[in-house]
Amino acid sequence: xxxxxxxxxxxxxxxxxxxxxxxxxxxxxxxxxxxxxxxxxxxxxxxxxxxxxxxxxxxxxxxxxxxxxxxxxxxxxxxxxxxxxxxxxxxxxxxxxxxxxxxxxxxxxxxxxxxxxxxxxxxxxxxxxxxxxxxxxxxxxxxxxxxxxxxxxxxxxxxxxxxxx
Numbered sequence: 001x002x003x004x005x006x007x008x009x010x011x012x013x014x015x016x017x018x019x020x021x022x023x024x025x026x027x028x029x030x031x032x033x034x035x036x037x038x039x040x041x042x043x044x045x046x047x048x049x050x051x052x053x054x055x056x057x058x059x060x061x062x063x064x065x066x067x068x069x070x071x072x073x074x075x076x077x078x079x080x081x082x083x084x085x086x087x088x089x090x091x092x093x094x095x096x097x098x099x100x101x102x103x104x105x106x107x108x109x110x111x112x113x114x115x116x117x118x119x120x121x122x123x124x125x126x127x128x129x130x131x132x133x134x135x136x137x138x139x140x141x142x143x144x145x146x147x148x149x150x151x152x153x154x155x156x157x158x159x160x161x162x163x164x165x
Contacts, residue, residue, distance in 0.1 A: 033103035033112065040070035042087050042094045045077060064088075068100055068111070076102070076111045084113040085140040086129065092153060093118075093127070118155055125155035 046062010048069060049055040066087045067077040078084045087093050093116075101115040116127040128137045129151040131144035136151075138144075144151050 031106050033105050035101065035114070036104050036111075037099055037101050038068050038070050038074075038076060038111070039097070039099045040068045040074075041096060042066055042078075042098055043069055044094070045075070048075070066094075068098065076104075077109060079110045079112045081112065083116075083139050086116070086127075090141050090153065098127075099124070117158065120155070124158040124160060126158055127153070127155050130154035 043066070044063045045065040045067045046057040046059060048067065049057050049062070065077050066080075066084070067075050069075050078087060080088060097119040099117040099119070100111070100113055101117075102111040102113055104111055118125045118127050128139060129141055130137055130153075131147065131149060131151045133149055134144055134146040136144055136146055137154075138151055141151060141153065143149065
């Protein structure tokens, strides 16, 4: 490695160390997320941006990002992970009334999914995927991790009188 490249790397490392030292503890460790509940519908972000705001987005990315559009019109893209993967894989969960319990992170427009609830005929249902053979609950469709049989969408009624006030 040449001397110039070495000095460049050392300079970058020093800048990173100074920036880290000046950061607040929350910035260094990541601020604690805020727990929130959002009601709305899950949509593909690209078509929604075009329909509502006339903002085009490349189709491959626009269909790859799911977002909850709240009843008040706010758009919150979902972080794709094990808990949100069902929305990316199962179109039956889109464009219908949902309540998502999520983590919101300061300065980040994306939200991380904790729990999913649907609404039908004025009633609230907890949403997951269920293997009746193995009694295993998962967050996405596909084969059961145990018996490899197909896991089905399950919506269980929620008794809201049992919820903490």
